[in-house]
Amino acid sequence: MAGKWLPSVHLTGSGRPVFLPGEVESFLLSSVDLESEENPTLPPFKSGLLILTTHRFIWIDESNGYGVAIPLASVVHAFPPKKSIKSMFSSPRVRIQINGHGLGVGFGSTVMITLVLRGKNDPEAFFGRVWDAMRSRAWENEAEKPGPSDSKAGGGGGDALSSGIRMAGVSGILRKEQEMWESTDKSLQEAFQDLNALMSKAKEMVTLAEKMRQKLLSGPTQAAGPNDEEMGSKQEMQDWLLSVGIVSPVTKESAGALYHQQLARQLADFVKVPLERAGGMIALIDVYCLFNRARGTELISPEDLLQACALWEKFDVPVMLRKFDSGVMVIQNKAHSDEEVFARLKTLVLKPDALRKGISPSDAAMTLGIAPALAKEHLLTAESKGLLCRDISPEGFRFYINLFQDVDPNDIYTVKDHGLFSSWFSAITASG
Amino acid sequence: MVGYRHHQRKKTGDEMQKVGDFKLPHFFNYPPYFTLQPVRDTREKQVQLWKELILDYCRSQKIFIIGLDEDFPLFTNPVIERTLSHEAREVFLSALVSEGRAEWIDKGHKKCLILWLRIQDWADCILNFVKENGFEDGVMTVEEIRSGIESRGTELAGIDRTVLMRALRLLEQKGKATIFKGTSADDEGVKFSA
Numbered sequence: 288m289a290g291k292w293l294p295s296v297h298l299t300g301s302g303r304p305v306f307l308p309g310e311v312e313s314f315l316l317s318s319v320d321l322e323s324e325e326n327p328t329l330p331p332f333k334s335g336l337l338i339l340t341t342h343r344f345i346w347i348d349e350s351n352g353y354g355v356a357i358p359l360a361s362v363v364h365a366f367p368p369k370k371s372i373k374s375m376f377s378s379p380r381v382r383i384q385i386n387g388h389g390l391g392v393g394f395g396s397t398v399m400i401t402l403v404l405r406g407k408n409d410p411e412a413f414f415g416r417v418w419d420a421m422r423s424r425a426w427e428n429e430a431e432k433p434g435p436s437d438s439k440a441g442g443g444g445g446d447a448l449s450s451g452i453r454m455a456g457v458s459g460i461l462r463k464e465q466e467m468w469e470s471t472d473k474s475l476q477e478a479f480q481d482l483n484a485l486m487s488k489a490k491e492m493v494t495l496a497e498k499m500r501q502k503l504l505s506g507p508t509q510a511a512g513p514n515d516e517e518m519g520s521k522q523e524m525q526d527w528l529l530s531v532g533i534v535s536p537v538t539k540e541s542a543g544a545l546y547h548q549q550l551a552r553q554l555a556d557f558v559k560v561p562l563e564r565a566g567g568m569i570a571l572i573d574v575y576c577l578f579n580r581a582r583g584t585e586l587i588s589p590e591d592l593l594q595a596c597a598l599w600e601k602f603d604v605p606v607m608l609r610k611f612d613s614g615v616m617v618i619q620n621k622a623h624s625d626e627e628v629f630a631r632l633k634t635l636v637l638k639p640d641a642l643r644k645g646i647s648p649s650d651a652a653m654t655l656g657i658a659p660a661l662a663k664e665h666l667l668t669a670e671s672k673g674l675l676c677r678d679i680s681p682e683g684f685r686f687y688i689n690l691f692q693d694v695d696p697n698d699i700y701t702v703k704d705h706g707l708f709s710s711w712f713s714a715i716t717a718s719g
Numbered sequence: 720m721v722g723y724r725h726h727q728r729k730k731t732g733d734e735m736q737k738v739g740d741f742k743l744p745h746f747f748n749y750p751p752y753f754t755l756q757p758v759r760d761t762r763e764k765q766v767q768l769w770k771e772l773i774l775d776y777c778r779s780q781k782i783f784i785i786g787l788d789e790d791f792p793l794f795t796n797p798v799i800e801r802t803l804s805h806e807a808r809e810v811f812l813s814a815l816v817s818e819g820r821a822e823w824i825d826k827g828h829k830k831c832l833i834l835w836l837r838i839q840d841w842a843d844c845i846l847n848f849v850k851e852n853g854f855e856d857g858v859m860t861v862e863e864i865r866s867g868i869e870s871r872g873t874e875l876a877g878i879d880r881t882v883l884m885r886a887l888r889l890l891e892q893k894g895k896a897t898i899f900k901g902t903s904a905d906d907e908g909v910k911f912s913a
Binding site for chain 2: 702708
């Protein structure tokens, strides 16, 4: 632990940081080192993923699964990457001055930490975002507000963000300096401000979506629905939504090339709960709907979802993408086994009633507690393994236990005294 | 236990479903038997069971030609309300054709000649018949072989004329028979030379 001289952050099972309330990601960089220039005895954090949020710098070592954080509240000043002949040949460096007491690790009054940006990325854009994040002081807004639902009553979240710039003390002087630096390109600055306005609005939209979700949840309990079953599923859906709100969606804008990787990790965390409820397997299309509803804004495209799922193979996550022969795609737990499903289907199909009449996908769906479409996939897989066979008639598509292997083609009239065929035969003769 | 099993077997024997005087196997009431199975191993087994049943049935009922679009007792089971699709009928009969146990009569695969005995087997059958009745070096008409007193109760009774002619021609090739052509089909004659 001696090496970790910065406060560590809690990570989720798939290696995403756990965010603070109201914390939103704004920039991602790969291959970043954290060094203390003044104190070389402190071992540097080498080649990790740096996430800039509205509240913190978060540095994550993805291969070893740990991370550290620097709260923006303790950052006194940030120095832009130097532009010189020398710097053209080395990795860009962003230096930040930190109030050591804020870190609480026994530093002096101020500490300089250098961020070495080794990856192929845009240091200028990153630095711009650092300034934006520091200027908007989102962590202070959070501290003032008792809860997210009160943001409207507080008189407009957007105003609160822009009025957060204070002109007192050392930080005020520094901020003035920064404004002068910004004014060198006025048109660019205006463009940035538009973007900032949009981003602060986005946060309001998330709050609004959350509110609507809560209203939706309280709605059906008052109104007496005509169809109890439909109501049940609706409430279940809202249960899911409520339990898995995503506070900080990974967006293309914030993650750049790392987008799909981060999305894959976030998705792996997200699907845990719905997957458990669905019995270890869930249709991709269902995940798409649930995931986007949980995100509220910053919706992802089906293509993004597919790419994120495809990346799971490279990560150590407990879920996987599976494609059935029919083309239906599902997400399933790696621990989920077909054998278990087959065993349950076999028990079902050997009941006297099922021996006589077969089972439909909806029968299987009820027994397995899954969607009929998925149940059908399971039945078809069991059929392809030779466990079941099909019966198509005007009454519909049904599955029976496979008896074909149990009949001797050289003696088609004899029923053996034991085995599947004799149990089927006793079932049909018992019915009269 | 033994007594019980014996009893059960007897009971199943009594309840065996029939088409005319033909006893149907129990799996005839198994609905998937009437749906063409898509999985390879299962389908192979299904096809095999259908081939056996078709040959058994045709032999016992002396049926030589199955019309695919006509009512054929095996292709429908009114007890479980299942009927073979046209595709399934063609698959099962084609399986017989590929084994030399059937032949398509027309190019459209509408009619199928069932050879529950191959032509060679029919030829052997005729030779046995000739020997048993002492017709060596004698002369018979084709019609006599099909419906004469001597052939009554033998496999040859009611044999399809085309099948019979092909068997006779096979014998002719081997030098065991000579076919005399008359002015009409009715008076075609055969001279056997054993």
